[in-house]
Amino acid sequence: MRWPAWAPLALAAAAATAATGGPESGLGAAAAGPGRAGAAASTLAGRRHRLVVPPPVLAQSLTVDESEYRIRPSKAAVGAGTVTIRVYNRGEDDHDLVVIAGGAAIAHVALKSGTSAVLTPVLPPGPVRLICSLQAGTPQSHELLGMHAELRAG
Numbered sequence: 550m551r552w553p554a555w556a557p558l559a560l561a562a563a564a565a566t567a568a569t570g571g572p573e574s575g576l577g578a579a580a581a582g583p584g585r586a587g588a589a590a591s592t593l594a595g596r597r598h599r600l601v602v603p604p605p606v607l608a609q610s611l612t613v614d615e616s617e618y619r620i621r622p623s624k625a626a627v628g629a630g631t632v633t634i635r636v637y638n639r640g641e642d643d644h645d646l647v648v649i650a651g652g653a654a655i656a657h658v659a660l661k662s663g664t665s666a667v668l669t670p671v672l673p674p675g676p677v678r679l680i681c682s683l684q685a686g687t688p689q690s691h692e693l694l695g696m697h698a699e700l701r702a703g
């Protein structure tokens with residue numbers, strides 16, 4: 550039996566549908582028959598031209614500058630996992646830094662004016678919020694006055 554020129558493409562489409570488990574996977578598997586879909590997929594595996602782009606390498610450290618009334622992280626994104634945060638209180642008043650990730654405060658340090666500290670929280674992937682918690686719950690809340698910043702752990 551002679552196969553038309555498009556036959557390999559049709560087989561490939563059926564095998565790909567069966568392999569991905571899409572809504573038509575039942576049809577694809579039935580057309581290819583048991584065992585044949587797997588054979589076709591393994592034959593085609595080497596022929597796929599996937600664009601493989603490595604994920605960006607994110608740093609595991611950042612610097613955070615605090616002053617009245619700002620928090621400025623040096624990076625908008627860091628890698629998930631253990632991250633070294635060097636925080637400087639460059640303001641005239643005392644401040645603190647609270648790292649909030651995964652819905653919880655996971656690190657805290659109090660900073661007198663002109664001092665610095667190093668924190669090494671383990672950041673889960675997702676958004677990270679940095680705040681100063683001084684005067685929280687009052688109109689003078691440092692967070693409400695602007696001492697908050699967002700970054701992302703990826």
Ligand SMILES: [Cu+2]
Binds near residue numbers: 682683691
């Ligand atoms: Cu503060």
